[in-house]
Amino acid sequence: METLNTCSNTPLLKQTTCAYCGVGCGVDISLLNNTPTKLEGTREHPANFGRLCVKGTHLLDTTGSDNRLTSPLIDNEPASWDTATDYVANRFNAIIKEHGPESVAFYVSGQLLTEDYYVANKLMKGYIGSGNIDTNSRLCMSSAVAGYKRAFGEDVVPCTYEDLEQTELLILIGSNAAWTHPVLYQRMERAKKLNPNMKVVVIDPRKTDTAELADTFLNIKPGSDGALYNGLLTYLSEHNYLDTQFINAHTNGFETALAEAKKWSVKAVSDFCDIDAQLVSDFYALFAQSPTAISFYSMGINQSSSGVDKCNAIINAHLASGKLLKPGCGPFSITGQPNAMGGREVGGLANQLAAHLDIENDAHQQLVQRFWQSPTIAKKAGCNAIDMFDEIAKGKIKAIWIMATNPMVSLPNNAAIQHALEQCELVVVSDCIAKSDTLKFANVAFPSTGWGEKNGTVTNSERRISRQRPLVEPFSGAKNDWQIMCLVAQKMGFEGFDFTDPSGIFEEWAQLTDFENNGDRLLNLSALVGLSQQQYDNLKPVMWPVLKNEPYKNGQVFVNKQFSNADKKARFIPITPKLPVQKTSSDYPFVMNSGRIRDQWHTMSRTGKSTALSTHITRPYIEINLTDASKLNIKANDLITANAKTGQVTAHAKVTDAVRKGECFMPIHWNK
Numbered sequence: 001m002e003t004l005n006t007c008s009n010t011p012l013l014k015q016t017t018c019a020y021c022g023v024g025c026g027v028d029i030s031l032l033n034n035t036p037t038k039l040e041g042t043r044e045h046p047a048n049f050g051r052l053c054v055k056g057t058h059l060l061d062t063t064g065s066d067n068r069l070t071s072p073l074i075d076n077e078p079a080s081w082d083t084a085t086d087y088v089a090n091r092f093n094a095i096i097k098e099h100g101p102e103s104v105a106f107y108v109s110g111q112l113l114t115e116d117y118y119v120a121n122k123l124m125k126g127y128i129g130s131g132n133i134d135t136n137s138r139l140c141m142s143s144a145v146a147g148y149k150r151a152f153g154e155d156v157v158p159c160t161y162e163d164l165e166q167t168e169l170l171i172l173i174g175s176n177a178a179w180t181h182p183v184l185y186q187r188m189e190r191a192k193k194l195n196p197n198m199k200v201v202v203i204d205p206r207k208t209d210t211a212e213l214a215d216t217f218l219n220i221k222p223g224s225d226g227a228l229y230n231g232l233l234t235y236l237s238e239h240n241y242l243d244t245q246f247i248n249a250h251t252n253g254f255e256t257a258l259a260e261a262k263k264w265s266v267k268a269v270s271d272f273c274d275i276d277a278q279l280v281s282d283f284y285a286l287f288a289q290s291p292t293a294i295s296f297y298s299m300g301i302n303q304s305s306s307g308v309d310k311c312n313a314i315i316n317a318h319l320a321s322g323k324l325l326k327p328g329c330g331p332f333s334i335t336g337q338p339n340a341m342g343g344r345e346v347g348g349l350a351n352q353l354a355a356h357l358d359i360e361n362d363a364h365q366q367l368v369q370r371f372w373q374s375p376t377i378a379k380k381a382g383c384n385a386i387d388m389f390d391e392i393a394k395g396k397i398k399a400i401w402i403m404a405t406n407p408m409v410s411l412p413n414n415a416a417i418q419h420a421l422e423q424c425e426l427v428v429v430s431d432c433i434a435k436s437d438t439l440k441f442a443n444v445a446f447p448s449t450g451w452g453e454k455n456g457t458v459t460n461s462e463r464r465i466s467r468q469r470p471l472v473e474p475f476s477g478a479k480n481d482w483q484i485m486c487l488v489a490q491k492m493g494f495e496g497f498d499f500t501d502p503s504g505i506f507e508e509w510a511q512l513t514d515f516e517n518n519g520d521r522l523l524n525l526s527a528l529v530g531l532s533q534q535q536y537d538n539l540k541p542v543m544w545p546v547l548k549n550e551p552y553k554n555g556q557v558f559v560n561k562q563f564s565n566a567d568k569k570a571r572f573i574p575i576t577p578k579l580p581v582q583k584t585s586s587d588y589p590f591v592m593n594s595g596r597i598r599d600q601w602h603t604m605s606r607t608g609k610s611t612a613l614s615t616h617i618t619r620p621y622i623e624i625n626l627t628d629a630s631k632l633n634i635k636a637n638d639l640i641t642a643n644a645k646t647g648q649v650t651a652h653a654k655v656t657d658a659v660r661k662g663e664c665f666m667p668i669h670w671n672k
Helices: 082-098 114-126 138-152 162-164 180-192 209-213 225-238 244-248 254-261 268-271 279-290 305-323 339-347 362-372 385-393 414-421 479-491 500-513 533-535 626-631
Strands: 012-017 026-032 035-041 102-106 133-135 169-173 197-203 216-218 293-298 331-334 399-403 425-433 446-448 457-461 463-467 591-597 620-627 641-643 649-658 664-666
Touching: 012 463, 026 216, 035 162, 035 268, 082 102, 082 399, 082 446, 102 114, 102 385, 114 133, 114 339, 114 457, 114 479, 114 500, 133 385, 133 457, 138 305, 138 331, 138 339, 138 385, 162 209, 162 293, 162 331, 169 180, 169 279, 180 209, 180 425, 197 279, 216 279, 225 254, 225 268, 225 279, 225 305, 254 268, 254 305, 268 279, 279 305, 293 305, 305 331, 339 457, 385 414, 457 500, 500 533, 620 626, 620 641, 626 649
Parallel strands: 102 133, 102 399, 169 197, 169 293, 197 216, 293 331, 399 425, 425 446, 591 664, 620 649
Antiparallel strands: 012 026, 026 035, 457 463, 620 664, 641 649
């Protein structure tokens, strides 16, 4: 652990990483007598160069000691750490002995640091022997993971933030970056000012603040993105804009993907997406004729029953046109949480092993087990986030450990999640707050550290690893998530969890990325193996791969257009576009979209503490189209109720032309 500042009249400067979104901004904190007094963006950090959004600017407003757990709780009664960890270890062991390893699960979070994630994955998959660990990041980026892996053979984002500033055509799809990734949006705005030839296309069912930057706005029907990009592939083929040299030398499956895409003429796309055919044709011509193009996509693509196919439809267009692996080009998935990428790296999803290894690949299973020297290894994918709670409700999963997340608010179908937690024999919750909707169901609650106390690393959306450093000592009674898991693992009788510092966890993790790698996996941190404690503490932001023997390749992926598939070629994936599974009907005639607002974050347990962050938008609301509001006699600020098969919600009406007829929008943040 770093030594924190002792009493002094001289301010101490510490550098850490912001707690919000996947941009991964560097933050400079001034401390006086161990108290943070001033915050500003780190000017030399490659993610933000000193910029911060309003949430980041007010981080220090959210670090107070109110609403903090001060000790472990068993059935809402205070307990010692020794008693509480004994209790959890014994209950987990008893349940596993009676019902097997598939009877327990971990539900973790993109708020965890990579070191926390690594220990959780190691414990569940290598020692308990189950794949039942998944993350709330499942909801925001698992589609992108699968799309990249299907196309490239590995979950590798092939773009960097610099590409956003070097492109001639920036396409934002299902992303309100102006509110959700403001620092990147500022970089986009600046790039457009510096390059008058740069064009911006925004594709979204809702006209958000992001559309203010757009030269073209495509107001498509929700869920129709796959058809739009299938039509683009057809257009590229029919108008001789294919990069046939790249396709022939570096890809497979083009003809099959094109045969499926040929069903999507401009008219078919126009009808399916519910936008004017000329807009479609103009967009296709713009993409085809632009020397560079970035497709920047987020939750509007990923959060879908066909999200993976949408991702691959986007990737197909970039492969076909050769618009990737060069400056200003590529399919760029932007993550929503501060360490969603770090979780992807260490196997935080139920269908992964650590270090980009496959959970159902015998050789990969043996490799990880050999490295960990663990008693077992998970041999099949576990339950994903939604299925996990379904299995709890069925009685198949008897115990769940929830870390740094609030599924009672953030998961869909709230009633089903509540029912599952009520049925569960053992609910363990690790959190840095004392009250949340999920903590109400906890048999055991562990007080964990929050931002400003945590110590470890995070990885941002462009694969850049940054340090999150402790500014102050852990709050009274709190421990780091990795420490809590190590205590429980040791009491379950497992060796391999004697870590005393996050630097030791990072060292083991970096070794695993290089273990028997032989260039097979781009995720490789070999140059970071063997860091001293001081070197780890002082680690500067670095983009992987970070190679000991080939430093000239650092930060570069798919060098010489060699991909991670066995034949080193990328794959086209044939796509059959599908609209959302949930359909409108006479009883439920409206589509409800959801998303974030500018100044709040997830369930507001952090941002809700800041008075300044509550002034932009003060209450929940439902956006409804002007025409629909008129038909229903709804006026601005009326209290209206939205009913769905899964429940209902009441909020104030916001009458606007920003949403399409037959559609509504509501922010995700407010709980009951």
